[in-house]
Amino acid sequence: MADFSHLQDFLQPVSKAFLNDDLEYDAFQIGGVIDAYEEDHHPDLDAADVVLLGVGEERGSATGKTGTQGPDAIRREFFRLYNWHRDIKLADVGNLRSGAFLADAYAAMKTVVSELVQANKTVIILGGSHDLTYPQYKAYAAHQLIIEATVADALIDLQEESSLRSERFLMDILTEQPNYLRHYNHLGFQSYFVHPRMLETLDKLRFDCYRLGRIRENIEEAEPVLRHSDMFSLDINIIRHTDAPANHLSPNGFSGEEACSLTRYAGMSSRLSSFGIYGYRPEKDKEQLTARQIAQMMWYFMDGRSVKNKEALLEDRDSFWEFHIAFSDIETVFLKSKRTGRWWMQLPDQEFVPCAYNDYLLASNNEMPERWLRHQERM
Structure with missing residues (x-):
């Protein structure tokens, strides 16, 4: 992993000065300690435990756009938070170059994530539309790793007839051959958005789906699910509109605090090696509240990682x-x-x-x- 140059072709650097309005970060802020890929600096990935990757790709959704505004808006808020987890080394490899076609973006993201996962790094992906879950999964398939995947989404994106990848990517993941999915969990779906036949299909496959209400009644029910997962994909539409104004799907959903609990549980997993946060559209945000919500969810993921480091092996x-x-x-x-x-x-x-x-x-x-x-x- 010492050689960063072979990933560099897929990535463009960030500017911490730009993200902080040309001000210096405090030595205790995340921006002050994160080892970021900048024009004049390559991060030391060998030393990193958790690596950020921005993927502002939306060509698989109705917007059809690509850019770095979403990931950078989240970074701006995340870097300003204070770092309480000195035992975890953070790096940022910048933003994925868009490529000429959507397939190019998928291939590039798969390559970068698979390299980092193979090097035993935990990758946080700042999306981008939710179809980027597909190249997140393909990063494991590239190495024939059989995994358990968990998706948190108010919808179940199994609409086979849709022309939008963001509405049917789950069909691609579940039906592709050869298949490397041992098990699939779905957290926080809202029943009135989901065709009953979809749930019947997933149940026949022995996959586990948890209604929003069931998890909200006892948020700790989600912890064992995430503890047993290798990859976690979260669409911000699971958070109610008042707590994440960029989510225009529903007035209902998890509270901001509950979303932070989910990401903390994900961080506590000793198996989980990639965490994708998708569906953030900065143009729909209000006073950067959703970007701040996501930044705090990332902070709690780090908090969970710190707890994970303290857990004993079952053999002990x-x-x-x-x-x-x-x-x-x-x-x-x-x-x-x-x-x-x-x-x-x-x-x-x-x-x-x-x-x-x-x-x-x-x-x-x-x-x-x-x-x-x-x-x-x-x-």
């Missing part, structure tokens, strides 16, 4: 409380981390999978947790 049983439970004639073990309070449950094949406290309560009352049943069905 002294760092966990162990609970032996029998339910429905099945004997199993639940583990609870002494450091983070997170839970795991053991499946019949002896594998431990992430779960929630509620799963332990159900098993204690001789009830089969739905999460257990879904894992068994997939096996």
Whole structure:
């Protein structure tokens, strides 16, 4: 990874001076510590833990535009926040060059993300329209990595007949052969926007879909889902309009604080290596409130990364409380981390999978947790 030059052809530098109106960043601000690709400076990617990549590509959506305004608007707000996570080294490789065609942008993004993931970096992608989830997935397929993917979106983009990639990219991901998707989760869909047949199709494939209301009732339900994911794609349409004015889809959705909880859970995952934030359109924003919301979600992702670094390995049983439970004639073990309070449950094949406290309560009352049943069905 030491050689940055082979990625340079796909990227254009940023200017921290421009983003901060020619003012110096404080040494404790993110802009003061992030190692960014600028005209006269290449970042040291070997030292980086988390890498930012701007992809302002919207040609797969109704706007048909491409540019760097969206990623740079988010950077402007993110760089001004104070850095509380000194154990995590941040780098920024700049913005993806647009290319002549949408396919060129997909290919370039796939190449850059796959290189970074292969080098054990966590990539935060500042989009761009939601169809960029496709090249995010292809970055793993390029190395034949079989993954679990989670998408947070008020819609389910399975409209096969649509001419817009942003409305049908999930069909491409789910049906492409060879396929490298072990499992798919969908968080926060709003039922009145989704055709019932779409949910039936996903359920037949044993994929898990969680209604907005179900997650809002207990936001911690999303944590085991994200802990078991390799890639996370989030459309800002999941956030209600009042908290993210650039979202014009719905007045309903997650609150800003709930969206920050989701990204913190994503950051806590030891498996997750790419996190895409899509659907931000700066021309629809109001006083940069949505850009600030996204910047704070990124800050909480970093906070989750800091927690992840403190978690023990499951093999270190002294760092966990162990609970032996029998339910429905099945004997199993639940583990609870002494450091983070997170839970795991053991499946019949002896594998431990992430779960929630509620799963332990159900098993204690001789009830089969739905999460257990879904894992068994997939096996």
